[in-house]
Amino acid sequence: MTPTEFEILLLLAESQGRVFSAEEIFKRVWKEKYFGSNNTVMVHIWRLREKIEDNPKEPKIIETVWGVGYKIES
Amino acid sequence: MIFIFWILIKVSDFKPFAVFFLNHIIFFTVLVSLFLVLLMIICFLLFTNSKMQYFEEIHRTLEYISKGNLDISIPVKKSDELSELAFTINNMTYQLRVSIEQGKNWEKTKNDLITNVSHDLRTPLTSILGYVELIVEGKYEDEESLKHYADVAYSKCKSLKTLVDDLFEYSKLNSTGMKVNKIRISLIELLEQVIIGFLPYLKEVGMEYRFFLKNEKINIDGDPVLLARMFDNLVNNAVNYGKEGKYLDIELQQEDKEAIVRIINYDNPIPQEELPLIFERFYKVDKSRFKYNNGSGIGLAIVKSIVDMHYGIVTVDSKDNKTIFEVRLPFNGLETV
Numbered sequence: 490m491t492p493t494e495f496e497i498l499l500l501l502a503e504s505q506g507r508v509f510s511a512e513e514i515f516k517r518v519w520k521e522k523y524f525g526s527n528n529t530v531m532v533h534i535w536r537l538r539e540k541i542e543d544n545p546k547e548p549k550i551i552e553t554v555w556g557v558g559y560k561i562e563s
Numbered sequence: 564m565i566f567i568f569w570i571l572i573k574v575s576d577f578k579p580f581a582v583f584f585l586n587h588i589i590f591f592t593v594l595v596s597l598f599l600v601l602l603m604i605i606c607f608l609l610f611t612n613s614k615m616q617y618f619e620e621i622h623r624t625l626e627y628i629s630k631g632n633l634d635i636s637i638p639v640k641k642s643d644e645l646s647e648l649a650f651t652i653n654n655m656t657y658q659l660r661v662s663i664e665q666g667k668n669w670e671k672t673k674n675d676l677i678t679n680v681s682h683d684l685r686t687p688l689t690s691i692l693g694y695v696e697l698i699v700e701g702k703y704e705d706e707e708s709l710k711h712y713a714d715v716a717y718s719k720c721k722s723l724k725t726l727v728d729d730l731f732e733y734s735k736l737n738s739t740g741m742k743v744n745k746i747r748i749s750l751i752e753l754l755e756q757v758i759i760g761f762l763p764y765l766k767e768v769g770m771e772y773r774f775f776l777k778n779e780k781i782n783i784d785g786d787p788v789l790l791a792r793m794f795d796n797l798v799n800n801a802v803n804y805g806k807e808g809k810y811l812d813i814e815l816q817q818e819d820k821e822a823i824v825r826i827i828n829y830d831n832p833i834p835q836e837e838l839p840l841i842f843e844r845f846y847k848v849d850k851s852r853f854k855y856n857n858g859s860g861i862g863l864a865i866v867k868s869i870v871d872m873h874y875g876i877v878t879v880d881s882k883d884n885k886t887i888f889e890v891r892l893p894f895n896g897l898e899t900v
Contacts, residue, residue, distance in 0.1 A: 531762065553791075
């Protein structure tokens, strides 16, 4: 796991149940300005899921809240 | 009148008429009253006769209609209550005729669906049976062919499952009790989330996705799970048919009261004459030409159902090696006039 992936995991795990949008994740982990869409977050979420989920296509740990963001359920 | 007076004069036995009249004043009063009543009845009959005839006509037609002849209509003559009644009856028979026609169409669609489903279910099932039989009866030459048989059976099983899942989804969407849980969501976020699921596949087939945003934030009211499913189907369609085209483009923009999403793939354009049929269930563009096609043929029908539920519009255009699926969704998720 790369440091960035770990940071994302940490962010979500520290506030379990809270939903983080891609924009919020980007701002808190990369600490840069976010413009509309950013595939960096998408790619990292996928890689993270590949590493920790049994089936990354049906994630159970890092859940998708459609149209809102991602969360780790407590 | 003259006749009556003549009789009266006769009856009065040549006495002066005035004396006779005064003596029989009550008789005269009654006589005149009777005459007036008679006159009224005649007038009434004359006046209502045409109405009665029209009424009879309505009655006869109604009887005819009640026997199941819905093609007939009652002539609307004047603008009175009876004509209004006739107009309403005509309207009613028309509505009945339409709904009967609709019922017949539904019946036909349902039968077609069952025929298609049975066919689509039987084909992979037959082949699974065949391969599994070979395995069970030990009719394979070596480990490699055994593995091949198992692989084929497995992949057919998977496509069978896709078909059954899609069918279930489709019938669920089209049942009347289906509820749409609308909340405010970010369309960009949703599309990104859908794309994430395709990242490994895109990498595998060497495709690249590109986002084109005209606006930084587009929020709409919609059912997030249904919309995710809808975009998933569209993207799935685009990567299946466009994998030789290198790019998967997603354009997002906002107009007056709606959000517009375009999902574009290149290569393998859909023939113009097939475009209008593409959202019908089980329609697959010329199966032989697309050997990679693993869709169930219900995917785009599901897309249409979900877009309809959000009072949106989905269209497709395919030309110059470019296929564009465009979804327009009203922001508030309400019917737009």
